[in-house]
Amino acid sequence: MNLRKMAPVGLRVQGRRAGVWWGERTASRRPLPDFLVVGGQRCGTTSLFRALMAHPQVLRPQLHKGVNYFDLHYDRGEAWYRGHFPVRGTDPRIRVFDASGYYMFHPLAPERIVRDLPDVRVIAMVRDPVERAWSAYKHELARGFEWERSFARALELEDARLEGEVELMRADPGYQSFNHRHHAYRRRGEYARLLAPFVEGLGRDRVLVVESESFFATPQAEYQRIVEFLDLDPFLPESFERYNARPGSGLDPGAAEWLRAHYTPHDEALGTLLGHQPFWRQAAHD
Template sequence: MNLRKMAPDWVQVRGRRLSVAFGKRTVGRRPLPDFLVIGGQRCGTTSLFRALMDHPQIERPTMHKGVNYFDLNYDQGEAWYRAHFPMRAAAADTHVFDASGYYMFHPLAAERIGADLPGIKVIAMVRDPVERAYSAYKHEFARGFEWEKSFERALELEDARLEGEIERMVADPTYASFNHRHHAYRRRGEYARLLEPFIKALGRDNVLVIESESFWSEPEKEYARVNAFLDVSSFVPDKFERYNARPGRGLSPEVRAELEAHFAPHDAALGDLLGHAPVWRSTE
């Protein structure tokens, strides 16, 4: 039971503000993150986040999962960001991290991360982009951020909704685009294109890509890869749970075929990056 989430919204907001205010007063003892989980959205990042929290050498932000600094709150400054992390002694053998499903998609995040945290390690999760797109639609609709009652119609509107939004975000770094954040169903699944800026900014060896299907089918094996990548002790949580799955009717064959065709070249490019075909394409 998460008592923090059970509190009224106003209590949670006030608690966060007080925590950040205190954090700023003790910012000299608070580290910047040692690694980041950058997304993608609806790819199992919450499940990975919970598994990482179990590791005895890894600590999360103090108040909530995602600080959203490099995407939505960059204008708040480094002291504000540090204020979200737990205090630690200089010799403490811990790794603190931040996780945001939007970092991977935000057009300025990779450049900001590379400038402020050069050489930091990042973990990206990818999933069958067809299933990811449909899951994202159900997620946004359930939260009231999507109002189109059919996935097909939301796909039809995607290009018009996103037209000019990236250009506006680049021109005005304080601009937060609702449509870019909540209505990108195809574009968030074009993984190789989204990962390229992080590889350019941080180096290929500092970017770990995990296929969600593999994480869910062989969690111990994938978690071991994470341990090795982060250079922390070998550890296996007592259990791995899948969070935030949303049930719903299946996709129509026509929509599935259209999306599979759209993603084919993007999946091929991801395969070049991974060194093998994505698991959702490996049986073709």
């Protein structure tokens, strides 16, 4: 039973505000994260987040799954960010982390992360970009953030919807673009391009790319790889659950074919980064 969720909404909001207020004033005793889960959106990051939480050496932010500091709230400052994390104890084996499905796609987040956390480790989850785009569209439609009833039409509108938004975000770091956050179905799947700033800024050895399909097919092996990357003690959760999945049926064949062709060079570039063809490209040739 989650007593926090049973509390009235107003009381929970007040409690979070009080927690942030106190955390900010004790920021000097609180760590910055040792590692980040940077996305991608609709790639299984919530499932990974829950699996990481199960590890006894891993601590999450106290008030939210993710703080969204490097993408949406950077103007609030480092003390505000630190205030979301628990006070670090004396055990040097403990790792603190933050997660946001928007960090990988936000145009300013990678450079902020590289500048402020030069020793951080980054985990990125990727998924068949065609299926990811379709899942994201259904997700935004269900939330009321998308009003086009045709996925093909939403893809046609993407460039117009996003035109000039990155320039506005760079000109005003406090500007939050609704269209960039909710209507970038095609662009969020161009993984190699999005991962490049992390690899270039932090080094290839500090960036771990996890293919969603592999994580759900062989979760124990992938989890062990993640644990080794984070230099944690060997551990396996009792079970691996899948969260926030949406049924994959109903994708228009024409839209799928168009996206598959678009992603061909992006998938090839990702394959170079991975050292092998992405899982979904291997499956297509089996």
